[in-house]
């Protein structure tokens with residue numbers, strides 16, 4: 001953790017109206033934003049507009065199952081209602097400022113919100129499925145040293161609508177409406193984009209509940225992974241309230257090194273982090289926790305590091321993802337050699353844990369792990385004529 005206090009609370013909020021803090025339930029803009037409201041607030045927003053509550057169910061279905069982008073498309077609603085909703089409610093998508101496709105098929109969107117803040121999200125396709133990596137914050141407070149995103153100061157948290165809209169935009173592009181039962185190309189969602197999702201827990205939780213809702217996008221919690229740098233007090237809450245898969249950015253096996261690479265470790269050291277992982281419910285439930293480990297040449301990649309990692313994971317249902325470091329200008333590290341990564345992986349495997357070496361995707365469009373920020377800033381510099 002850096003010396004900057006993050007703009008969030010680590011304790012559960014007092015809530016009302018289906019889990020939303022009262023101020024977030026209220027709508028004070030000209031038009032009520034519907035995307036991102038949980039079911040209870042969604043219904044109450046429509047009732048406040050004088051609609052019957054069953055209309056909420058119909059409109060929810062149009063938004064999240066059919067993918068409607070305008071009220072005019074909602075042909076099961078009377079025309080007069082559609083006109084009224086258009087003038088009183090907002091379901092607009094954010095602007096896509098740029099979309100790029102990598103040689104390997106990965107897609108990256110640069111998404112701009114109403115206040116002109118931007119985040120990026122990335123789709124990594126496989127043959128018959130794909131993962132969508134979405135962002136939870138503009139920038140990040142955590143300054144993990146290997147991560148270019150972490151060199152961008154935190155600007156603000158995304159609200160639930162801004163998180164859900166990344167999924168809607170990706171499905172618009174990929175043509176995944178209405179929500180398919182099988183054979184989805186957005187089969188998995190990973191909260192591994194810009195930001196620390198547990199530092200924006202309430203909005204992330206609300207967004208994920210919308211994404212999991214069976215009458216809309218309907219993605220199972222087993223297909224959603226939340227990645228944290230180790231916000232220990234919220235790991236338990238995440239497991240209890242959301243039950244999604246957990247990924248932990250570990251990257252070092254002793255506190256001295258992890259304090260440097262992942263500074264939040266100074267606040268929540270490795271022993272506390274591992275203890276929280278042992279208690280994580282989906283971990284006990286045959287769904288393994290993923291430990292992300294970026295391979296840094298001569299820093300954290302020795303055989304003794306690998307053996308220490310096996311010892312650390314004792315008692316945790318775990319798998320390890322070894323991530324070749326994606327260099328960026330000015331980065332203080334280099335990537336370990338192929339041979340080193342394989343020797344490291346062999347020791348983890350021999351210790352009884354799966355340890356695939358991740359194949360970098362989307363490097364040519366700066367969409368690989370830890371590269372997201374650089375591209376946004378480049379775009380801004382180009383737009384403003386700066387070099």
Ligand code: SF4
Nearest residue numbers: 140143144147150195
């Ligand atoms: S790795 Fe994640 S938590 Fe760490 S600085 Fe980058 S975006 Fe933030």
